[in-house]
Amino acid sequence: MGSQEVLGQAARLASSGLLMQVLFRLITFVLNAFILRFLSKEIVGIVNVRLTLLYSTTIFLAREAFRRACLSGGTQRDWSQTLNLLWLTVPLGVFWSFLLGWVWLQLLEVPDPDVIPHYGAGVVLFGLSAVVELLGEPLWVLAQSHMFIKLKVIAESLSVILKSVLTAFLVLYWPHCGLYIFSVAQLFYTTVLVLCYVIYFTKLLGSPEYSKRQTLPISRMTDLLPTITGSAAFVNRKEAKLTWSFFKQSFLKQILTEGERYVMTFLNVLNFGDQGVYDIVNNLGSLVARLIFQPIEESFYIFFAKVLEREKGATHQKQEDVAVAAMVLESLLKLALLAGLTITVFGFAYSQLALDIYGGAMLSSGSGPLLLRSYCLYVLLLAINGVTECFTFAAMSKEEVDRYNFTMLALSSSFLVVSYLLTRWFGSVGFILANCFNMGIRITQSLCFIHRYYQESPHRPLAGLYPSPLLLGAFALSGGITGVSEVFFCCEHGWPARLAHVTVGAVCLGVTLGIAFFTETKLIHFLRTQFGVSRPTNKAV
Structure with a gap:
């Protein structure tokens, strides 16, 4: 099976039933909001x-x-x-x-x-x-x-x-x-x-x-x-x-993935009520990650594992496969970066409103909004880490996996210590800050591996982490406008003011996405060819 056919199947696996999944998630979202009351x-x-x-x-x-x-x-x-x-x-x-x-x-x-x-x-x-x-x-x-x-x-x-x-x-x-x-x-x-x-x-x-x-x-x-x-x-x-x-x-990765819950469970740094608020905000903040990033990570891990041979470097494999893998990795990195930036920038100004709609005063008052704003930054790192690790773990040899385990051991120990200290100093927000620290280190490890992997080849997939300056300016301007809108329209001014706040955000989001469409042409081409309607769909369930 050629790399292009595997790529097509991986793209179909990631995008198949997305509307159905969104519908199911929305129904579940409404039911959970009902249950919380x-x-x-x-x-x-x-x-x-x-x-x-x-x-x-x-x-x-x-x-x-x-x-x-x-x-x-x-x-x-x-x-x-x-x-x-x-x-x-x-x-x-x-x-x-x-x-x-x-x-x-x-x-x-x-x-x-x-x-x-x-x-x-x-x-x-x-x-x-x-x-x-x-x-x-x-x-x-x-x-x-x-x-x-x-x-x-x-x-x-x-x-x-x-x-x-x-x-x-x-x-x-x-x-x-x-x-x-x-x-x-x-x-x-x-x-x-x-x-x-x-x-x-x-x-x-x-x-x-x-x-x-x-x-x-x-x-x-x-x-x-x-x-x-x-x-x-x-x-x-x-x-x-x-x-x-x-x-x-995996034992070490589980500590990194669920580290804050282990600290909460075994060290009792938060009472059960604060743990409940933190977990609700955590689940709400990770909704997009579970809906979009996780299917992409799982599907394209299969793609990279099938196309690349673990025991060989980039220069000792079929160059067509290496080139396709580099193209896909660059596009996925750009997609993860832009999706994460969108969540971070717009999530900051709409966290309190989202929590008030979802769980009422139990969530929108107290530490809930600050938790969700911090989590929006964490989602950006989570998105990038998902893509970099899905390539890294698919391309590593057994010896490299074993060496990486020692790094994970040191990272796991430091993460637990950092989580405990930051939670003592900043409360439940400390868990999110510790997770950001954790993701930053893991991303750095994966980026170093990817750089070494493609160092002797003409491909530079890490270019996907560099968006256009115009698009970065649009994100910065949107963040400032929506921040000012939140001060004047949300969230104690009634529903007409809230709708005005939502309208401002929708306009800013539309303009930002429009700029992304015209500046990130390489990514748009990848999305059109692999996820668009023109893609062949001859594979049945």
Whole structure:
């Protein structure tokens, strides 16, 4: 498969169903805003920080390394060995679920049962939900590796929206059930997610059309189960070694990704109420990152992993593939930079209004607006880091991954110390400042790798981080105008003034995007050719 065909598939994977995903996210956004009006800050803090951290840590440690290693190879491999390796995520998930569940129940502060009932049941059910989700890991990797475009979007979006509907229903009619509501909803979410993949593959493998094409390495659902053959090893040794390298790295990356939640959970620097406000603002601020940046990062990691060979430098590979990868990386960097700048500049003046609409006075008063304004800057760094790391981790050799682990170890330690100190000095804003520090270091590491990788080639993909001066001036002017508009029109002057503030922002945004359209012609061409309507769409779900 040529690099251009892989690029087309990666672009379709990133853009497929985007309108559907936006619709699902908007519906979920409205449902969450409704739910917040029936909850206390303490409940939100326990669910979204303490219990969600248990679930995400179990999932991340059990599967992240397996995903990266098993997606790095091509579709032409011994898939029985790959599937055997992926099934190891389940016992690993059971191990982490039991170990972390014990820590959460025995070593951490247990909330007052009169204020937050059923904490123990919440820990058990959130751990169980992580194990249930791991049961679908072989299907997920198989679907991603073969570029099943809409399956992931539909499965995740449907699961999230059904979870939100169930949570809203339970909160409205049985609010006294406490953490049972969110625990049952979380278990329901993972069950639906896995069932979506099972039902899809069951129908696909049983269809007459598929029996004629045989495009997958399996012919029936039982082929997905672990198999032992006498003529071959149980797992591919190369994939297993790469998994171990990524596992050491994933443990450290999890500390960097969820570092503020670990500090909040284990060091008790914030009470449960402040944790709840912080997490709501964090989720709201990262909405665009999850909606746009995460699909791009996941899809183009697959592209870079398929096009580039890990053990070879840029000058020792097929130059057409190296050139395509450089072009794509430059365009993605420019896209991430401009999207991040837009969020940072316009988010600063509209943070308080957004929080007031989303959660009422509970969020728009106090530290909420300052938190969201700080988070807008963090989103800019988050966007750039997502693109640089998706290339770096796809192009690194096993030895480079191992060396990078030592850097991550030092960064993890310093990040925890910085988080603790900045939170002591600045409160919850300190977590965001520490995250900015963390992202800045990680971006620097990735930029150095990319520079070395292309140093002896004629390609300079890091040019994507240099926007035109005219566009930078437009961003600066828009930031000043919207800042003045906020002072005069928002947010204590009623809805007519707020609408005027929104109008000012819309005009400034339109002008800025228009300037970007005429100055960043290379990026516009990339978006048109890879994401536009003229792109071929011959690949089915």
